[in-house]
Structure formats: C-alpha cells, structure tokens
Amino acid sequence: MDKETTSKIQSASLSERIGYGFGDMSSSMFWKIFSYYLPFFYSNVFGLSLIDAGVLVLVTRVWDAVSDPMMGIIADRTHTRWGKYRPYLLWIAPLFSIGGILLFTTPDWSYGAKLIYAYITYILMMTVYTAINVPYGAMLGVMTDDSQEKTVFSSFRMFFAYGGSFVALAAWEPLVNLFRTGGVMAEQTAEHTAAAWQHAMMVIAAACFVLFLLTFILTRERLKTVSTVSIGKDFRSLLSNRPWWLLIGAALCFNLFCTVRGATVAYYFADIIGFDTTINISLFSFDFSLLFYAGLFLSVGEVSNMAGVACTVPLARRFGKKWLFMAVNAVLLILSVAFFFIPVSPTGFWLMLLFQVLISILTGVMSPLVWSMYADVSDYAELRYKTASTGLIFSSSSMAQKFGGAIGGAAVLWLLSACGYTPRTDEQLAAQALITQPESALLCLRYLMSFIPAAVALIAILTCHFYPLTTERMTDINRKLKEARL
Numbered sequence: 001m002d003k004e005t006t007s008k009i010q011s012a013s014l015s016e017r018i019g020y021g022f023g024d025m026s027s028s029m030f031w032k033i034f035s036y037y038l039p040f041f042y043s044n045v046f047g048l049s050l051i052d053a054g055v056l057v058l059v060t061r062v063w064d065a066v067s068d069p070m071m072g073i074i075a076d077r078t079h080t081r082w083g084k085y086r087p088y089l090l091w092i093a094p095l096f097s098i099g100g101i102l103l104f105t106t107p108d109w110s111y112g113a114k115l116i117y118a119y120i121t122y123i124l125m126m127t128v129y130t131a132i133n134v135p136y137g138a139m140l141g142v143m144t145d146d147s148q149e150k151t152v153f154s155s156f157r158m159f160f161a162y163g164g165s166f167v168a169l170a171a172w173e174p175l176v177n178l179f180r181t182g183g184v185m186a187e188q189t190a191e192h193t194a195a196a197w198q199h200a201m202m203v204i205a206a207a208c209f210v211l212f213l214l215t216f217i218l219t220r221e222r223l224k225t226v227s228t229v230s231i232g233k234d235f236r237s238l239l240s241n242r243p244w245w246l247l248i249g250a251a252l253c254f255n256l257f258c259t260v261r262g263a264t265v266a267y268y269f270a271d272i273i274g275f276d277t278t279i280n281i282s283l284f285s286f287d288f289s290l291l292f293y294a295g296l297f298l299s300v301g302e303v304s305n306m307a308g309v310a311c312t313v314p315l316a317r318r319f320g321k322k323w324l325f326m327a328v329n330a331v332l333l334i335l336s337v338a339f340f341f342i343p344v345s346p347t348g349f350w351l352m353l354l355f356q357v358l359i360s361i362l363t364g365v366m367s368p369l370v371w372s373m374y375a376d377v378s379d380y381a382e383l384r385y386k387t388a389s390t391g392l393i394f395s396s397s398s399m400a401q402k403f404g405g406a407i408g409g410a411a412v413l414w415l416l417s418a419c420g421y422t423p424r425t426d427e428q429l430a431a432q433a434l435i436t437q438p439e440s441a442l443l444c445l446r447y448l449m450s451f452i453p454a455a456v457a458l459i460a461i462l463t464c465h466f467y468p469l470t471t472e473r474m475t476d477i478n479r480k481l482k483e484a485r486l
Contacts, residue, residue, distance in 0.1 A: 022215045062406050087135075089135070090213070096209070099121070151312070169298040172200060175204075234392055235392075254329075259407075260453050271421075300353060305363060325464050332453070
C-alpha cells in the first residue's frame with residue numbers, strides 16, 4: 001500500500017463540513033422512512049401479510065448487507081479525477097431518488113405479482129443505497145488524516161443526518177394526509193391512500209437528489225490511497241481484525257436497538273395511543289391541543305438526536321470512545337425498561353415524550369461515536385496489515401446497520417404476527433379506524449418499546465467490553481502512522 005499526502009493536511013472549511021453532512025442528511029431521510037414506515041406500508045397499504053412482509057424485509061436487507069463489502073472493494077479500486085469515493089455521489093444520486101419512488105408505488109396487480117414487484121423494487125433500492133452510501137462513508141477516511149478532525153466530520157454528518165430525519169419524519173404523515181385529502185385526491189379511498197404515499201415519497205426523493213449533488217460539489221478527497229494487495233488479502237486481513245469483529249457486533253446491536261423501537265412506533269400509536277389522541281399545552285394565557293401522533297414522537301426524537309450529536313466530541317475527549325459507548329448503552333437499558341411502566345394517560349403521554357427525548361439524546365451521542373470508531377479500526381488495519389482497505393472497512397459499518405435493520409424490521413413483523421396482531425384493511429386505514437387488537441398483541445407492542453431494546457443494549461455493553469482500541473492505544477497507533485507517512 002502506498003499513501004501519498006503532504007506532511008500536513010489543510011484543515012477543512014465549514015462549508016465542506018456542512019457539505020459532508022448533507023450526504024447523510026439525504027440518506028437518513030430515506031433510511032428513517034424505510035425503517036419506521038415501510039413495514040407499516042407493506043402490511044397496511046401495499047397489502048402484504050405480516051409473514052410475507054417480514055420475509056421480504058429480512059431477505060432484501062440481508063442481500064443489501066452482503067453487497068456492502070462488494071461495493072467497498074469496487075470503491076477502493078476506483079480512480080478518477082474527482083477521487084475514488086466522491087464520484088459515486090454524482091453517478092448514483094438520480095437512481096437513488098427513482099428507487100425510493102418505485103419502492104412506495106402500489107401497482108394494481110394480483111397479490112403474487114405485487115409480492116414479486118415488492119421484492120424487485122426493494123432489492124433495487126437497497127442496491128442503489130449501497131452504491132452511494134458505502135463510498136460516502138469511506139470518504140471520511142480520505143478527507144483528512146487528523147483523528148480529531150474525523151470526529152468533527154462525523155459529528156457534522158450525524159447532526160445533519162438527524163436534521164434530515166426530523167424533516168422527513170415530521171413531514172411524512174402531513175404530506176400523506178395532504179395528498180390523500182386535498183386537491184385532486186379529496187376522496188379517502190384505498191387507491192388514493194396508496195397514491196398519497198407515492199406522492200409523499202416523490203417530494204422526499206427530490207430533496208434527497210439535491211442534497212447529494214451539494215455533497216459532491218462542496219467536498220474534496222485530500223488523501224490519495226492506492227491498494228497494492230489482492231482482494232483476497234484484503235478480506236483475510238479484515239476477517240483477522242479482532243477490533244473490527246467486536247465493533248461490528250456492538251454496532252449491529254445499536255442499530256437493532258434503534259430499528260426495533262422505530263419500526264414499532266407506527267403500530268404503537270395506531271393501536272395503543274390512537275389516531276386522534278391530543279396533548280394539552282398551556283402557554284402563558286393560551287391553551288391549545290396538539291395531536292399526539294407517531295410523526296411527532298419520532299421527529300421530537302430526531303431533534304433530540306441532534307442535541308446528542310453536539311455532545312459527542314467533548315464527551316469522547318473526556319471519557320474515551322469505548323467507555324462512552326458502554327455508559328450510554330447502560331443508561332439506554334435503564335430508560336427502556338422504565339418505558340414499559342409509563343401509563344397510557346395524559347400524564348403518561350408527556351412522560352413518553354420525555355423518555356423519547358432522553359433516549360434519543362443518547363442514541364444521538366452513539367451515532368457519530370460509532371463512525372469515528374470505524375475510522376480508528378481503519379487506522380489500526382493500515383498500521384498492522386499495510387492495506388488501504390478504507391472502503392471495505394467502512395462498508396462493514398453499513399453492513400452492520402443493514403443487518404440490524406433487517407433483523408429488527410423482520411422481528412417486529414414476525415413477533416406481532418405470532419402474538420395475533422390484526423392488520424387494518426385498506427378501507428380501515430384510509431378512514432383511520434380504531435380496531436380491537438388481542439391483549440397479547442398489545443403486550444407485544446409494549447415489550448417491543450421496552451424490554452426487547454433493553455436486552456439488545458445489554459448485549460452491546462458486553463460486546464464493547466472486549467473492544468481493545470482505547471484512547472491510549474489509538475494515540476500510539478496515530479503516532480506510528482504519522483511516522484510511516486513521512
């Protein structure tokens with residue numbers, strides 16, 4: 001491996017940090033809608049059974065995860081005048097937006113034909129997602145050689161990611177309702193409901209396209225890396241990389257924690273909270289009511305995530321990345337267990353929002369922390385194995401994210417099916433009708449918001465306990481790398 005760079009890399013500008021953040025802002029707008037609303041869409045709008053929808057989510061996400069290392073290898077061996085990773089933002093952005101629209105399109109076909117269409121469009125979307133996100137993530141390893149600057153870039157990335165998630169989640173249900181009840185879609189039929197979901201995705205997809213173009217324009221690759229080893233050696237080095245394995249396990253648990261809670265929210269509000277529940281607010285001499293719906297709950301979480309991201313850099317410097325990871329998961333475990341005991345009442349609704357804020361601040365701390373830890377693993381691999389496999393290593397982070405999403409999304413659907421959950425018909429969903437669910441299904445929903453995520457957080461703590469790249473170890477690795485690059 002040959003690495004060419006100057007002895008001192010110029011610091012990144014604010015516009016470049018913001019530009020890099022725009023990339024994950026775009027990705028997160030899609031990812032959060034996929035994670036939180038796609039299972040509900042498949043079972044209540046598209047018309048798939050819970051079992052078929054669960055298998056679909058699992059199979060397509062597993063393929064998506066497996067394809068990540070392939071894309072990492074391709075990106076590592078790409079060479080253009082724009083760099084090796086950055087060009088994919090320009091090339092794939094149009095397909096990214098088109099894929100999202102097709103995913104939320106409901107054809108008027110037979111059940112079997114619709115199921116095939118769902119597999120094709122989901123696999124297509126996830127393949128395109130991999131093709132743009134693996135190179136985007138790997139850019140972090142070649143935009144700067146400074147470890148602290150990488151954490152700053154990662155924090156900007158996640159701050160804008162949660163900002164995009166907030167916009168998408170806050171706007172999603174209002175957009176769907178606007179297209180379903182307003183203008184040319186004034187009739188609240190099942191067909192108009194499906195079309196409303198499609199049109200809402202068109203709006204989000206257009207915004208995502210523009211954001212990726214801005215990322216391409218505003219960012220630069222400053223480090224030139226050239227891999228001189230075979231693909232087989234890259235894989236062998238990766239598979240023998242103990243910190244990589246441990247971080248994969250810990251990151252998978254983190255993504256599983258987020259996906260299980262997120263994918264449950266739409267069901268939780270539809271069947272435990274209700275469609276038309278309001279919370280009362282008294283502000284000075286004004287009293288008014290606010291609709292307490294899934295989008296509000298999720299978007300409050302995204303704003304809180306942004307607050308957590310802002311805390312990551314000082315907390316990581318103070319406590320170290322490994323110990324901060326473990327401490328955050330310990331608090332997440334406690335809060336998740338406590339969520340089970342919150343009553344479904346006006347006071348309970350405020351407590352739910354408070355817990356959502358606290359849990360989301362903590363997951364906000366976690367997100368840039370995990371990406372920065374992957375950058376550490378990349379530096380460790382470069383020093384020990386002498387291989388420029390940044391794309392391959394960063395693709396593993398995307399792989400863990402997608403495996404967590406696959407397992408979490410499918411598990412939610414299968415557990416609900418096993419507990420007797422009754423999906424709404426098209427007409428019931430269009431009318432936002434309340435239906436009676438069996439007690440076992442309601443209890444399952446409460447477990448999915450509490451004890452099950454808590455168990456996942458416990459596994460993350462145990463896994464990270466054995467992670468060896470402490471602050472002291474990384475200081476030594478970075479010193480040796482700088483000497484080797486001179």
